Amino acid sequence: MEGDTLLDRIRRSRSLKLFLLLGPGLIFLAIFFFAPFIISLMMSLGMLDKEVYTWYLTFEVTLRYYIRFFTNPGTVRAIILSFYYASVTTIGTLLLSYPMAYYMAFKMDRRMKTTAVFIIFLPFWVNFILRVYAMRFILHEAGPLQQSLISIGLLSQPISILGTDIAVIITMIYSYLIFMLLPIFGVVEKINKEYIEAAYTLGAPPMKTFLKITLPLSKPGIIAGSLLVFIPALGEFIIPILVGGGRAYTIGRLIYDNFIRISGILGWAMGSAAAMIYIGLILISTYLYFKFVGREITLI
Amino acid sequence: MSLVDKILKILFWSIVTLIYLPIIVMILFSFNSSRSKLVFTGFTLENYISLINNVNVWESFINSIWTAGVVVIVSLALGILMAFAVVRYRPRGSTLLDSLIMVPIIIPEIVEAVTLVIFLIIVGFKLSPLTIIIGHIAFDAPLAYLVLKARFQGWNREYEEAAMTLGADEITTFLKITVPLMMPAIMAAAFLTFIWSYDDFIKTFFTRPTGFETLPVYIWNRVARGRLELDINALSTIIVVISFIFTYLRMKLVKE
Numbered sequence: 001m002e003g004d005t006l007l008d009r010i011r012r013s014r015s016l017k018l019f020l021l022l023g024p025g026l027i028f029l030a031i032f033f034f035a036p037f038i039i040s041l042m043m044s045l046g047m048l049d050k051e052v053y054t055w056y057l058t059f060e061v062t063l064r065y066y067i068r069f070f071t072n073p074g075t076v077r078a079i080i081l082s083f084y085y086a087s088v089t090t091i092g093t094l095l096l097s098y099p100m101a102y103y104m105a106f107k108m109d110r111r112m113k114t115t116a117v118f119i120i121f122l123p124f125w126v127n128f129i130l131r132v133y134a135m136r137f138i139l140h141e142a143g144p145l146q147q148s149l150i151s152i153g154l155l156s157q158p159i160s161i162l163g164t165d166i167a168v169i170i171t172m173i174y175s176y177l178i179f180m181l182l183p184i185f186g187v188v189e190k191i192n193k194e195y196i197e198a199a200y201t202l203g204a205p206p207m208k209t210f211l212k213i214t215l216p217l218s219k220p221g222i223i224a225g226s227l228l229v230f231i232p233a234l235g236e237f238i239i240p241i242l243v244g245g246g247r248a249y250t251i252g253r254l255i256y257d258n259f260i261r262i263s264g265i266l267g268w269a270m271g272s273a274a275a276m277i278y279i280g281l282i283l284i285s286t287y288l289y290f291k292f293v294g295r296e297i298t299l300i
Numbered sequence: 301m302s303l304v305d306k307i308l309k310i311l312f313w314s315i316v317t318l319i320y321l322p323i324i325v326m327i328l329f330s331f332n333s334s335r336s337k338l339v340f341t342g343f344t345l346e347n348y349i350s351l352i353n354n355v356n357v358w359e360s361f362i363n364s365i366w367t368a369g370v371v372v373i374v375s376l377a378l379g380i381l382m383a384f385a386v387v388r389y390r391p392r393g394s395t396l397l398d399s400l401i402m403v404p405i406i407i408p409e410i411v412e413a414v415t416l417v418i419f420l421i422i423v424g425f426k427l428s429p430l431t432i433i434i435g436h437i438a439f440d441a442p443l444a445y446l447v448l449k450a451r452f453q454g455w456n457r458e459y460e461e462a463a464m465t466l467g468a469d470e471i472t473t474f475l476k477i478t479v480p481l482m483m484p485a486i487m488a489a490a491f492l493t494f495i496w497s498y499d500d501f502i503k504t505f506f507t508r509p510t511g512f513e514t515l516p517v518y519i520w521n522r523v524a525r526g527r528l529e530l531d532i533n534a535l536s537t538i539i540v541v542i543s544f545i546f547t548y549l550r551m552k553l554v555k556e
Contacts, residue, residue: 014389021385022397025378025441033404033412033438036419043418055422096315103308118551123319125543127499127516130536133523134322137329140528144325177319206304235408238501241524255410259417259506268418275411282408 044272050265065273075254075274079281082250085168085240086233090180090226092173097181097225098218105189113189117182124178132242135171136162139243163245171239176232180225187221188214227286234285235278251278323540330533347534357535360518367429367504367514368497371436375493376486378437379444384478387452401442412438413506420507427509435507436500440493447492451485491550 042048046062048055069075104116123131138145141158149155161167191214199209237252251274258271333344351357382401386394404412416435417427425431459481463473479486501516508517522529 018385018389018391021381021389022391025382025401025445028378028441029401029404029438032416032419032434036412036415037407039419039422040415043422048422099308100312100315103312107305107308114551118547119316120319122544122547123323125495125547126323126536126540127501127519129501129516129519129523130326130532130539131322133519133532134326134536136528137325138322144328145321174319174322177315231406232408235410237410238520252410255414259414268421271414272418275414278408279411 040272041276043269044276046269065269066277068270069273069277074249078249078251078254079277081248082234082236082252083281085165085172085236085248085250086230088169089172089176089233090230092169093177093180093229094222094226096173097177097184098222100181101185101188101218101221102214104185105191106193117185120178120181128175129238129242131175132171132239135167135174135243139167139170162243163247165244165248168240168244168248171243172233172236175239176229179228179232183224183228184218184221187224188218191217223290226289230285230289231282234281251281323536326533327537327540329530330537332530332533347530351531351534351538354531356513356518357515360513360515363429363512364498364514364516367432367436368494370433371440371497372490372494374433374437375440375444376490378441379448379489380482380486382441382445383448383452386449401445404439404442405446409439409500409502410506413503416503417506427507429509429512431507431509432504432512432514435503436497439503440497443496444489444493447489448482448485451488452482 039048042057044065046060046064047058049058050056104113108116137143139161140146141160141162146155146158150158161170195213195217196209199213200206204212235250235252235255237250237256240248240250240253241256255271255274255278258267258274261267330347331343331345333342333346385391386397391397413435416431416438419425420427420431460473460477463477464470468476499516500514501520504514505517505520508514513521519532519535522532
């Protein structure tokens with residue numbers, strides 16, 4: 001059309017508008033998120049190799065990095081240990097946050113609820129590493145907590161917790177608590193109190209009401225919280241390094257070490273393989289979780 | 301009050317106390333003058349003085365601020381465009397689009413960091429502050445999108461239609477009507493993305509060039525070897541106080 005400016009054309013075409021609006025963001029994510037993921041997957045399958053300075057693609061897919069991973073007792077132990085830490089953390093945070101959320105939702109008035117959320121949220125604005133660092137003062141055998149427990153006679157001698165599994169688990173529960181508490185609170189708070197009163201009116205004892213009404217209705221919060229805790233907890237490396245010592249060797253540390261200590265193709269390929277295995281473990285455990293735990297809660 | 305209620309109350313407040321305990325002890329020890337670090341012997345401000353005189357702390361703080369600033373601007377720009385497109389034009393397959401944009405938020409950060417570094421190495425991109433910024437945007441743009449989309453969905457089109465009826469073109473309407481209407485949502489997204497980027501450790505640590513430290517990386521490099529450093533306690537105390545003031549002010553603002 002005569003005198004048709006670019007602007008006019010954009011104004012008329014819906015798909016051009018959509019492209020201009022969505023394009024920049026999607027292209028950015030494609031290049032700096034999705035492409036790296038695919039490249040890493042290829043790297044872990046040995047599909048990328050290097051000749052002096054240039055990378056080239058080979059189509060000889062190999063599982064040697066994965067085999068290396070699963071035949072090494074050290075790395076297998078890291079997987080098991082990560083699962084152990086993540087599961088205990090998930091269960092621990094659940095056991096602590098459910099009563100907390102219940103108390104907040106049912107026993108507090110509106111103003112008190114806002115204040116409680118504020119008080120609980122506050123420490124979590126402090127940098128993650130600093131919160132973990134702060135735990136060193138609490139767990140340390142010469143630290144103020146243990147020393148004061150000894151001086152008032154609650155503890156007979158200092159216990160060296162730092163550098164053990166218990167230290168890692170305590171710190172992980174401490175650090176992840178809020179990711180369990182907030183989703184559960186969000187769901188429990190919205191439970192219609194009339195259902196519970198109806199159960200009481202019909203003569204159900206408190207425990208039965210809780211198990212038949214309140215708990216099943218809390219399920220979405222419990223599921224969301226468990227995933228929010230379990231997924232990052234499985235790959236945690238900051239806490240094991242800072243309070244766990246050398247024995248607390250997790251998948252996260254494995255990925256970290258392959259990058260920091262072993263550079264070059266072997267480190268990158270092993271690091272990629274570890275990252276892909278981590279993603280695989282998340283997918284498998286989420287699937288199993290929904291298949292078994294998800295169903296069991298409905299059965300209660 | 302029944303027995304169960306009492307137990308719940310005690311449990312709730314004990315856990316809250318336990319959440320605060322490590323931070324309180326850390327703050328207390330920032331004033332400790334003892335060489336042994338774990339035994340409180342006397343009050344001093346020495347740790348604060350040595351912190352304030354530490355050039356590396358200031359440098360890493362400035363690095364954190366300016367990288368986060370750039371990240372926020374780009375992430376908001378990308379997020380606003382995408383959220384606007386989805387809410388206004390409802391393109392086909394927007395559920396798929398939503399899940400695609402969500403993936404970077406769900407995937408664990410360490411995996412994102414590692415895959416990005418491998419990609420950068422293979423493509424021949426040298427690590428620089430720019431690579432940190434790129435890594436952050438890959439998370440923050442989806443985050444901004446999520447926050448903005450949720451807020452945009454409820455708003456009403458009449459103001460824009462009125463402007464157009466009165467003869468404003470689409471771009472003028474967007475800048476004069478839509479953007480001002482979006483402002484509260486944009487501020488919320490800016491706050492969230494800034495905090496995330498400023499506080500991020502994992503992605504920054506992997507994508508940074510050697511020698512370039514943001515505040516979280518500086519802290520990590522000081523404490524990772526397992527020592528206790530009381531000037532880090534002083535730094536934490538300052539961070540705690542600032543975060544508390546900010547959270548409090550934000551809550552006040554939200555209430556109003």
